[in-house]
Amino acid sequence: RNNPLAPLEAETILVQSNGVAEWLKIALAEEMGVCAATRVALPARFLWEAYRGMLGRDCVPSRSPFDKGPLTWRLMRLLPALLSDPVFLPLRHFLGDGDPERRLQLAERLADLFDQYQVYRADWLADWAEGRDVLRDARGEAATLAPDQRWQAQLWRAVGASLPEHGRGSGRATIHDRFVRASEQGAEPAARLPRRVVLFGISALPYQTLQAVAALSRYTQVLLAVPNPCRFYWGDIIEGRELLKARHKRQQARDG
Numbered sequence: 001r002n003n004p005l006a007p008l009e010a011e012t013i014l015v016q017s018n019g020v021a022e023w024l025k026i027a028l029a030e031e032m033g034v035c036a037a038t039r040v041a042l043p044a045r046f047l048w049e050a051y052r053g054m055l056g057r058d059c060v061p062s063r064s065p066f067d068k069g070p071l072t073w074r075l076m077r078l079l080p081a082l083l084s085d086p087v088f089l090p091l092r093h094f095l096g097d098g099d100p101e102r103r104l105q106l107a108e109r110l111a112d113l114f115d116q117y118q119v120y121r122a123d124w125l126a127d128w129a130e131g132r133d134v135l136r137d138a139r140g141e142a143a144t145l146a147p148d149q150r151w152q153a154q155l156w157r158a159v160g161a162s163l164p165e166h167g168r169g170s171g172r173a174t175i176h177d178r179f180v181r182a183s184e185q186g187a188e189p190a191a192r193l194p195r196r197v198v199l200f201g202i203s204a205l206p207y208q209t210l211q212a213v214a215a216l217s218r219y220t221q222v223l224l225a226v227p228n229p230c231r232f233y234w235g236d237i238i239e240g241r242e243l244l245k246a247r248h249k250r251q252q253a254r255d256g
Contacts (some may be wrong), residue, residue: 001034005195014046020201036227043205044119047212048172048195051179054219056190059178061083064176065163066171068115075107078158114156119206121205122173126151129160139241196221201225 003009015021021040029035037077052060063070080103095103117125123136133153134142145153158170169175197220199205199213213222230237 005037007037009037009195011198012046012194012196013038013040014041014043014202015040015200015201016042016202018042024200043199043202043213047209047216048175050193050212050216051175053191053193054179054182054187054189055175059190060175061167061170064170064172064175065120065167066112066159071111071114071159072107073105073160074162075110075155076104077104078155078162080154082158085154087154089247090148090151097152111153113152114159116189118172119208122176122208125156125171125173128156131157165224173208176212180211180215189219193219195221198223198225200225201227 013024015024021042024040025035025038028038043175048060052062065071065074076082079091079095083095084141091106094106114125127134127136127142127174132142133145133150135145136142193216197213197216203226207215218220228234
């Protein structure tokens, strides 16, 4: 109300679920009298559009072949041809009867798993694509995949090999890295980005999303409406002696 956008600009608000989106639209209509020219969206879809706006529509497809929907059907096609490989023995037990419904159920679960890996564990996928069957921890140290889990790395490589050369670099993690690098280098957006984005009531964000939002903030005003269970700012209700104690310990920590 105090800082409206131009009449033909849409207010962009990101929420964590469709339920919150519907509630927010109703709440805005009750508070403001009308909820119009307002786009309430989930972060993943909005950020993909931001990637396209920054890097250009020619460089970023409208939908990634690694998205959950397309990936489900790609896995549905690939799985039968892979089962003869000994590494896929854990899947062979589940798909041994050849039931297409069971294959679709598995393809959906695997597409969802790989979709989460792209957001939360892009480092695993990068290693697997390079032929390294390892898992990295938070410190970046690699541990060899257990024998009964190696099929995941092999399956990810099979997915990449099934795509044309130009489509292999259109995964969310790869596009995200290009977006962040372009932002850090001060590149001009290829298209118009929204002037303001509000993250409303999102209690937790993946690091990749937080990184993308930080990069976007170089071009767009980003407002965080964060839920707080206290009416006061937490930094103001900590007693002085607690702050002093945290800053100046009586004794220095010894080695070990």
